[in-house]
Amino acid sequence: SAVISQKPSRDICQRGTSLTIQCQVDSQVTMMFWYRQQPGQSLTLIATANQGSEATYESGFVIDKFPISRPNLTFSTLTVSNMSPEDSSIYLCSVAPGTLRLQETQYFGPGTRLLVL
Amino acid sequence: AQKITQTQPGMFVQEKEAVTLDCTYDTSDPSYGLFWYKQPSSGEMIFLIYQGSYDQQNATEGRYSLNFQKARKSANLVISASQLGDSAMYFCAMREGYQGGSEKLVFGKGTKLTVNP
Numbered sequence: 001s002a003v004i005s006q007k008p009s010r011d012i013c014q015r016g017t018s019l020t021i022q023c024q025v026d027s028q029v030t031m032m033f034w035y036r037q038q039p040g041q042s043l044t045l046i047a048t049a050n051q052g053s054e055a056t057y058e059s060g061f062v063i064d065k066f067p068i069s070r071p072n073l074t075f076s077t078l079t080v081s082n083m084s085p086e087d088s089s090i091y092l093c094s095v096a097p098g099t100l101r102l103q104e105t106q107y108f109g110p111g112t113r114l115l116v117l
Numbered sequence: 118a119q120k121i122t123q124t125q126p127g128m129f130v131q132e133k134e135a136v137t138l139d140c141t142y143d144t145s146d147p148s149y150g151l152f153w154y155k156q157p158s159s160g161e162m163i164f165l166i167y168q169g170s171y172d173q174q175n176a177t178e179g180r181y182s183l184n185f186q187k188a189r190k191s192a193n194l195v196i197s198a199s200q201l202g203d204s205a206m207y208f209c210a211m212r213e214g215y216q217g218g219s220e221k222l223v224f225g226k227g228t229k230l231t232v233n234p
Contacts, residue, residue: 033221042208043162043224058221090160094222104212105152106222108162 002027002097004109012115013083020079021112023093028073033094033106034066043092049076083116090114120144121209121225129231130199137184138194138228140209149213151192152222153183156206165207168192199232206230 003026013019023032034046046066047055055068069077080087093109122141130136142151153165168176168183176183184193196203209225 042226045221045223048221092162094162105164105167107164108154111160111162113160 001105002029002095002107004093004095004107006091006093006109006112008112009110010113010115012117015084015116017083018079018081019083019114020077021091021093023076023078023109025074025095027097029095029097030073031096032070032076033096034068034076034078035092035094035108037090037092037111039088046078046091080114083114085116088114088116120223121211123209123225123228125228126226127229127231129233130196132201132232132234133198135195135197136199136230138196138207138209138230139191140193140225141189141191142209142211143190144211144213146213149211151183151185152210152212153181153192153194154208154210154224155203156208156227158205162208166194196230201232201234204230204232 005024007022011019032049035043036046037043045058046061047057047068049055049068049070051070051073065081067079090111090113092111094106096104096106120143124139149170151168155163155165166176166178166181166183168185175185180197182195184195206227206229208227210222212222
């Protein structure tokens with residue numbers, strides 16, 4: 001398993017500003033994922049972040065809005081840019097410790113609760 | 118079409134009784150994995166149990182078991198001897214094999230379980 005921490009745990013932001021969320025893992029992991037969970041909804045994958053390469057974004061998510069960094073095998077950041085109230089969500093970091101074989105369990109961080117006013 | 122369908126928005130169960138949470142899935146890939154996660158009100162995602170498409174036996178983990186019916190494409194979670202601490206959102210998720218090149222977990226909309234004393 002992996003122990004994942006996220007900062008901040010929650011924040012209230014004004015529209016038009018940006019927030020950077022940090023994800024730290026206690027061990028080296030190959031793949032890191034960022035998810036969004038809008039209020040009362042399920043989890044939606046924003047992007048997959050591999051160390052040493054550009055993040056791969058899912059349909060509906062763009063790099064200008066959600067830039068991601070992955071400087072090493074234990075750390076990643078997600079920035080939510082030019083925020084609007086529709087960005088109010090829980091943002092979750094997730095990791096797959098191994099090589100993401102079919103049965104590989106993904107572990108999740110505690111999430112960052114974002115409210116945009 | 119939805120990949121994962123959870124038809125029960127909410128379920129209620131009496132403490133110490135068993136409860137079944139439904140999950141059906143849609144895939145044409147012969148290789149896939151099915152996961153169940155628990156999300157308490159605090160927001161973290163807790164991995165519960167995994168079932169692979171080629172597994173011959175239903176998965177079990179303590180009080181959790183998975184009723185896997187491959188022909189029906191269902192993977193229902195059974196929680197035995199419910200406890201008050203089981204009250205949470207429960208998400209079913211699937212990872213398909215590599216025929217389609219997908220490595221991501223796709224989540225259902227979730228079921229909110231309430232355990233009554």
